[in-house]
Amino acid sequence: MNVRRRLIPTAALAGAVALAATALTACSGTAGAAGAKDGKLDVMASFYPMQFLAEQIGKDHVKVDTLTKPGVEPHDLEITPKQTAQLGEADVVLYLKTLQPAVDKAVAQSGVKNIVDAATLTKLEVHGTSGHGEEGHEHTDGDEHAAEHVEGDGHNHGEAGEDPHVWLDPVKYAEIAKGVGAALEKSDPGHAADYKKNTDELVAKLGALDTEFKDGLKNTASKTFITTHSAFGYLAERYGLDQEGISGVDPESEPSPARMKELQTLSKQDNVSTVFFETLASDKTAKTLAADTGLKTDVLDPLEGITDKSQGADYFEVMRANLKNLQKALGTK
Numbered sequence: 201m202n203v204r205r206r207l208i209p210t211a212a213l214a215g216a217v218a219l220a221a222t223a224l225t226a227c228s229g230t231a232g233a234a235g236a237k238d239g240k241l242d243v244m245a246s247f248y249p250m251q252f253l254a255e256q257i258g259k260d261h262v263k264v265d266t267l268t269k270p271g272v273e274p275h276d277l278e279i280t281p282k283q284t285a286q287l288g289e290a291d292v293v294l295y296l297k298t299l300q301p302a303v304d305k306a307v308a309q310s311g312v313k314n315i316v317d318a319a320t321l322t323k324l325e326v327h328g329t330s331g332h333g334e335e336g337h338e339h340t341d342g343d344e345h346a347a348e349h350v351e352g353d354g355h356n357h358g359e360a361g362e363d364p365h366v367w368l369d370p371v372k373y374a375e376i377a378k379g380v381g382a383a384l385e386k387s388d389p390g391h392a393a394d395y396k397k398n399t400d401e402l403v404a405k406l407g408a409l410d411t412e413f414k415d416g417l418k419n420t421a422s423k424t425f426i427t428t429h430s431a432f433g434y435l436a437e438r439y440g441l442d443q444e445g446i447s448g449v450d451p452e453s454e455p456s457p458a459r460m461k462e463l464q465t466l467s468k469q470d471n472v473s474t475v476f477f478e479t480l481a482s483d484k485t486a487k488t489l490a491a492d493t494g495l496k497t498d499v500l501d502p503l504e505g506i507t508d509k510s511q512g513a514d515y516f517e518v519m520r521a522n523l524k525n526l527q528k529a530l531g532t533k
Contacts, residue, residue, distance in 0.1 A: 238263070241388045244287050246295035246303045247274040248505045249367035250318060252515045253380045254294055257398045261391045262384070265290075267303060273480050274299065274504045279306045292316065292387050294380060299364040314387045321379030322372045324362035327433030327443075365502065369434035370413065370519070374406040409519060413439055416523050421531030424470035426463060426495075428477045428486045431502035441530075442470070446485055455485060464493050474529035476500035479509045498525050 240263040245251035247268035254264045267283055268274045279287075279302045287293060287310045295303050296318040307315060366372040381399030385392040417439045425432075430445025444466060446455045466472065474496045477486035483497065490497045501511055501518050511521035 241384065241391075242289065242291040243384075244290035244293050246293075246300055246307075247277075249373070249503060249515070250294045250296060250380075253377055253402075254292075254384075256402045257377065257381050257395055258384055259394070259398055261388060261394060267306075268300075268505060270505055270507045271480070272505065277302050279303065284310075288312065292383065294318065294383075296364055296366075298362065314383065316380060316383045318366070318376045318379070319362075319364065322366050322375040324364065324366065325434070325437075326361050327363045327430070327437070363433045365431040366434055367515075368432055368502065368519075369438045370406045370410040371438060372434060374403045374410075377402050377406065405516065409516060410438075412520070413523055416527055416532070417441065417530070419533040420527070421533060422471040422473070423530070424466070424472050425500070425526065425529060426467065426472055426475045426489070427500050428475075428483070429481060429502055431478075431504075432500065441526075444472075446475075446489065460489060460492070463489060467493050467495060471531075472529075473531070474498050474525075476525070476529070478502055479507065479511075480505055496529075498529060500525060 241258060241261055243254045243258060243262050243264045245254050245264060245266045247266060248270075251264055251266040254262055258264065265286060267279065267287070268277050277300050284306055287306055290310075290312055292314040293307055293310060293312045294316045295307055297304055298319060366376065377399055381395050381402075384395045388395070413435075423440065424442040424444060425436075426444045426446065428446045430443060432443045435441070436443040444463060446459065446463065472495065475486045475490045475493075476498055477483040478501055479499060480502075486497050489495070499511060500522055503515060503518050506512075506514065506518070510518055511525075512518035
């Protein structure tokens with residue numbers, strides 16, 4: 201026996217116990233069942249559309265964090281060491297593979313048991329996202345030329361060049377919601393009934409939104425819209441519109457002079473009135489084209505993030521603002 205051993209003061213002992221408890225909580229984050237300190241399921245979402253699903257379906261049973269903070273352009277996200285640590289401690293990770301390369305890499309290395317890739321919950325398609333005579337709603341699955349064309353836009357999404365912007369189609373977003381709901385039920389079976397109920401409610405709301413778009417865009421003077429960010433291929437396909445992107449799926453890439461000239465001609469042929477830009481990227485290119493062609497500019501929000509500049513407080517408000525702006529630009533009859 202070591203008779204020289206000193207007694208540990210009560211305050212210090214309490215601190216050591218608290219520290220150990222904190223470490224234990226952190227280590228148990230990958231357990232897959234309500235690992236947060238307050239008993240809630242700890243969900244890490246890659247960016248806003250995934251965050252919104254987790255919050256709407258999980259409600260009071262989840263604690264949701266996002267890797268992409270408001271105002272950050274998701275395509276260019278860089279993961280910090282702190283975020284990497286948070287990711288590894290999550291019970292569930294919800295992301296959309298190929299949209300954010302840094303997230304893909306971090307998720308692959310995270311060791312989290314419950315990983316949900318939204319790209320596997322609905323069918324991704326290849327869209328002619330930079331125009332050049334292609335219709336924005338043309339379905340080009342399996343078309344090698346279309347895949348090469350999208351990859352040439354300077355922002356390649358996946359080996360086949362699939363368009364990842366599925367959340368802008370309410371029908372596809374509802375399919376993803378069902379998959380997320382099932383994943384939360386599996387991760388936290390004690391609240392499975394609530395997750396199922398919340399999922400059904402969200403899917404019904406998305407169904408109503410789909411009807412609003414279908415009815416609202418049924419009779420328009422023009423079917424063509426021009427946008428700086430070619431994120432609206434699924435929306436265009438769903439509602440019979442033609443998306444003409446200035447610079448492809450990467451909102452920061454510069455269009456060629458030939459493309460700008462092509463859009464000037466197209467705007468006259470297709471009775472285009474408006475060039476759309478978004479809140480998270482520069483409006484310089486849109487305003488240049490609008491000035492050269494005598495067109496107006498307006499916002500069409502790809503909903504990759506919500507900020508105080510957004511045209512609504514959540515997914516539904518911004519999507520309805522998008523519908524109104526499209527109706528105004530296309531000339532609702």
